[in-house]
Amino acid sequence: MxxxxxxxxxxxxxxxxxxxxxxxxxxxxxxxxxxxxxxxxxxxxxxxxxxxxxxxxxxxxxxxxxxxxxxxxxxxxxxxxxxxxxxxxxxxxxxxxxxxxxxxxxxxxxxxxxxxxxxxxxxxxxxxxxxxxxxxxxxxxxxxxxxxxxxxxxxxxxxxxxxxxxxxxxxxxxxxxxxxxxxxxxxxxxxxxxxxxxxxxxxxxxxxxxxxxxxxxxxxxxxxxxxxxxxxxxxxxxxxxxxxxxxxxxxxxxxxxxxxxxxxxGIDNRIKRHQLLANAFRKAINALDLKILPNSNDIAANTLSAVYYPESIDGVALRTKIASSDVIVAGGLLSEIKNNYFRVGHMGSVSANDLVSVLSALERALIALNYPIASGRSIQVFQNEILKN
Incomplete structure (x- = not known):
């Protein structure tokens, strides 16, 4: 933007x-x-x-x-x-x-x-x-x-x-x-x-x-x-x-x-859109070998995702790198583990393009911090999932 x-x-x-x-x-x-x-x-x-x-x-x-x-x-x-x-x-x-x-x-x-x-x-x-x-x-x-x-x-x-x-x-x-x-x-x-x-x-x-x-x-x-x-x-x-x-x-x-x-x-169409985007985003996150906070997809929200930082990555550094790509995500809120995870909102007028931007910024940030991932992997998974529907 x-x-x-x-x-x-x-x-x-x-x-x-x-x-x-x-x-x-x-x-x-x-x-x-x-x-x-x-x-x-x-x-x-x-x-x-x-x-x-x-x-x-x-x-x-x-x-x-x-x-x-x-x-x-x-x-x-x-x-x-x-x-x-x-x-x-x-x-x-x-x-x-x-x-x-x-x-x-x-x-x-x-x-x-x-x-x-x-x-x-x-x-x-x-x-x-x-x-x-x-x-x-x-x-x-x-x-x-x-x-x-x-x-x-x-x-x-x-x-x-x-x-x-x-x-x-x-x-x-x-x-x-x-x-x-x-x-x-x-x-x-x-x-x-x-x-x-x-x-x-x-x-x-x-x-x-x-x-x-x-x-x-x-x-x-x-x-x-x-x-x-x-x-x-x-x-x-x-x-x-x-x-x-x-x-x-x-x-x-x-x-x-x-x-x-x-x-x-239409409220039903809106709910389905949230479910589609959230499911694709979670699969993209999984493709980066990152873990979401809910212990199963069955209880994972469709309005936001809470994602654990990789153990080798400093959370503040990761969010700073993401912000340098003009994308803002949130840190953790739960006091017991607030330094262990970040949160991405995907609700309201959110689009697939918005989430591609998030994934792109996240990948660049991880690569810059020497986290071993294949560039473009999460975006490919996300796009493939969207194209199924």
Whole structure:
């Protein structure tokens, strides 16, 4: 790319030109009729992406962590028992948030690179009565993908609320919220949704909204309280002005642009594209004799890849060499092994050409650091895999 580097981290990602153009328009009033219509369109388009025609969408200025905080603060009360299913850094974050609200948390944690089994989850649900279970669909720190469908079925079986952290999965991994009976699916704008950072996005089921309405204590978070935000969402969807806090006007205009792009592609087609590119990229990485962090392809995310450095290669030196080829990848995040691996984001508007650029930069960096590989090997494997489809 001329003039700037290709950003291939797990968020923020590369954004479509139409989205960036929408960001750059003159800022409108948050109660102007045309902006109210944009906001209402976003709420309706979210239901299509989430596959949740019955869900209640929320769009709030903030981060993915705010979306997590919003889910917990509105649904969980002090002394509630909550089961946290963790496959990395962000499972632990759920536990930290729950502790802030006085919940009794039980952490089911998988070894690094593995996923907690459905059998272990059901055993825990059988032995104890929980109000909710939290699931990290894709943990950005490890690249481990959890299948939420069987876990959501268990939650429904044991009458437990299911809260899915979809920050690194919504619009990149398969999600059928209503069909799978997921009560909360949350995300952030800067991942596969394809909008610059700054929006917390959340979809609540009818069951979740009922639990919130029937809670015994007040929500102990003023900004996140659905009591303040639900009337705003309802008003904007009815194309009426309302106010609680000033929305991120330009980001929401950009969100509409991106949601339109997603729905034009078709959410099922978009998921298949992510799966195709991720599978080809993993095979290319394997062709360089590099190992991914998830212990099998079955639990490897389609939105990012976490890759171990070769033992003989300094990680900082490798990423520096890659950056010199105008490609930016991310270092490790999981504290126990953060110096042992790097991460490549491949979500949103990512193309095969983007990943060829990553592989080319990676190969040059490895060769410059005297790692024994055949030049062009990973690109050949990647291209052959793409051409099969």
């Amino acid at each position: 001329k003039g700037r580097k290709l950003l291939m981290i797990p968020g923020p990602i590369e954004f479509e030109p139409e989205v960036l153009q929408a960001m750059g328009i003159a800022t409108n009033s948050h109660v102007a009729p045309d902006f109210i219509n944009v906001f209402g369109n976003c709420l309706e388009l979210m239901r299509k992406v989430w596959k949740s025609p019955k869900g209640q969408p929320f769009i709030v200025a903030g981060t993915g962590t705010l979306a997590m905080d919003m889910a917990i603060s509105n649904l969980i009360e002090k002394e509630d028992d909550v089961l946290v299913v963790s496959s990395g850094y962000f499972g632990e974050r759920f536990k930290d948030i729950l502790n802030c609200y006085g919940a009794n948390t039980t952490l089911l944690e998988a070894p690094i690179g593995e996923a907690v089994s459905v059998e272990a989850i059901e055993k825990e649900l059988k032995n104890k009565s929980y109000k909710a279970i939290t699931i990290t669909h894709v943990d950005t720190s490890t690249g481990v993908l959890i299948d939420p469908k069987p876990i959501a079925k268990l939650a429904a079986k044991y009458n437990v609320l299911s809260i899915l952290d979809g920050v690194c999965s919504v619009a990149g991994e398969e999600i059928n919220q209503d069909e799978w009976e997921l009560d909360i699916v949350l995300t952030a704008s800067q991942k596969a949704i394809g909008v610059p950072p700054g929006l917390a996005l959340l979809m609540a089921s009818e069951k979740a909204m009922k639990v919130w309405k029937n809670r015994k204590t007040v929500v102990s978070n003023y900004y996140a309280d659905w009591k303040n935000w639900l009337p705003i969402m309802q008003a904007y969807e009815a194309r009426k002005p309302s106010y609680f806090g000033t929305p991120a006007v330009n980001l929401i205009v950009a969100l509409e642009a991106s949601l339109k792009i997603i729905n034009k592609e």
